[in-house]
Amino acid sequence: MFEDVGQWKRPWYYPKNAESMQNAVSRECLAVRNSVGVLDATTLGKIDIQGPDAADFLNRVYTNAWSKLDIGRCRYEIMCKEDGMTFDDGVTLRLGENHFLMTTITGNAAAVLDRLEDHLQIEWPDMKVYLTSVTGHWAIASIAGLKARGLMRDLAPDLDLSVEAFPFMSMKEATVAGIEARVYRISFTGELSFEINVPAYQGMALWEAIFAAGEKIRLTPYGTETMHVLRAEKGLIIVGQEIDGTVTPYDLGLDWIVSKKKADFVGKLSCSRPDTARDDRKQLVGLLTDDPNEVLPEVAQITEEADGTPPVSILGRVTSSYHSSTLGRSIALAVIKGDRNPMDATVHASLGDKTLLCKVVASIFFDAEGERLNG
Numbered sequence: 001m002f003e004d005v006g007q008w009k010r011p012w013y014y015p016k017n018a019e020s021m022q023n024a025v026s027r028e029c030l031a032v033r034n035s036v037g038v039l040d041a042t043t044l045g046k047i048d049i050q051g052p053d054a055a056d057f058l059n060r061v062y063t064n065a066w067s068k069l070d071i072g073r074c075r076y077e078i079m080c081k082e083d084g085m086t087f088d089d090g091v092t093l094r095l096g097e098n099h100f101l102m103t104t105i106t107g108n109a110a111a112v113l114d115r116l117e118d119h120l121q122i123e124w125p126d127m128k129v130y131l132t133s134v135t136g137h138w139a140i141a142s143i144a145g146l147k148a149r150g151l152m153r154d155l156a157p158d159l160d161l162s163v164e165a166f167p168f169m170s171m172k173e174a175t176v177a178g179i180e181a182r183v184y185r186i187s188f189t190g191e192l193s194f195e196i197n198v199p200a201y202q203g204m205a206l207w208e209a210i211f212a213a214g215e216k217i218r219l220t221p222y223g224t225e226t227m228h229v230l231r232a233e234k235g236l237i238i239v240g241q242e243i244d245g246t247v248t249p250y251d252l253g254l255d256w257i258v259s260k261k262k263a264d265f266v267g268k269l270s271c272s273r274p275d276t277a278r279d280d281r282k283q284l285v286g287l288l289t290d291d292p293n294e295v296l297p298e299v300a301q302i303t304e305e306a307d308g309t310p311p312v313s314i315l316g317r318v319t320s321s322y323h324s325s326t327l328g329r330s331i332a333l334a335v336i337k338g339d340r341n342p343m344d345a346t347v348h349a350s351l352g353d354k355t356l357l358c359k360v361v362a363s364i365f366f367d368a369e370g371e372r373l374n375g
Helices: 021-034 054-061 106-123 148-155 200-217 224-233
Strands: 002-005 008-011 037-040 045-050 074-080 086-096 099-104 130-133 138-144 171-176 179-184 193-199 282-289 301-303 314-324 329-337 346-350 355-361
Touching: 002 224, 021 037, 021 224, 021 314, 037 200, 045 054, 045 106, 054 099, 054 106, 086 106, 099 106, 106 130, 138 148, 138 200, 148 193, 148 200, 179 200, 193 200, 224 314, 224 329, 282 314, 282 346
Parallel strands: none
Antiparallel strands: 002 008, 037 138, 045 099, 045 130, 074 086, 086 099, 138 193, 171 179, 179 193, 282 329, 282 355, 301 314, 301 346, 314 329, 346 355
16 A cells, blocks of 8 residues: 655555555564564655765754764754754765765655755855755665564675674665665664665665565565654654654754754754743653553644643644554654653543543653664
């Protein structure tokens, strides 16, 4: 089954024998957590950035620092608008001293490129930076799970896959299934993952080779719905849900990605306005329903009291909500006013005709220490 994402159709889930969406997603999630799965990530936005001012340019448009990133290493990035609100996130790779490759979410590729061009042509026309959309140039297959390293050894026997030689957030050029590829060690599932990038015309050949090598370990393809469940279990944010144009990096608990040393970046001044710096802004948290079988509807309003008699004080809203087969219960992410809801507080989710009791918890539900990233 496919879903529309931006201008693309992406595999939503892969039903077997007419199974329901929930059953298919549950099967796919457990396959990734317990064995290995593969996701078609070709649609991610990709922007090639070159020029003598490339690193300085990234320093200006991202909240974190880029000048000292080593060649062959990747970094998670957050981009803000001028009002300090989070606009996009992704991973950017340094290919050379003056050469970077930026990724964006699928639906934001054109908007991000437009914003970058606007900065170069209007704000900083003296900068020597050259942008090229290469979204359609690369096909990507992301292998994730406990058996990912074994599968990669079969596909790329000459590539050293040890943690020491190939650390998290790095890229290696290698021959994969006879195809010259860029292999990233990044993860949107919290599992050991290898993201294989090949020229677009070789995408089908790569996909077929991966399935041929993965047949003996029952490799499972998974779609975007499973990807959303897996990332929510890890408390990872996504544009359009947690990032909706009203939250700063601080609201999302991403203080660590905002540089304290840089003199400036787009949105820096706005992040310290009285409104954006106040203590009672909505903060990203996790929610667990009192009944583990109840899955909250997304955008459900969060209140302090169960009584729905107007006027009702709204504390926040649910941003993402799923049944987690890994945890055997429902989970949800929400943005809730920070000063009134410490961890373990109880709140209520309004469902119109009833309210559900919920407990406020940390936003990472699974493998909080990140031990599974190295397999």
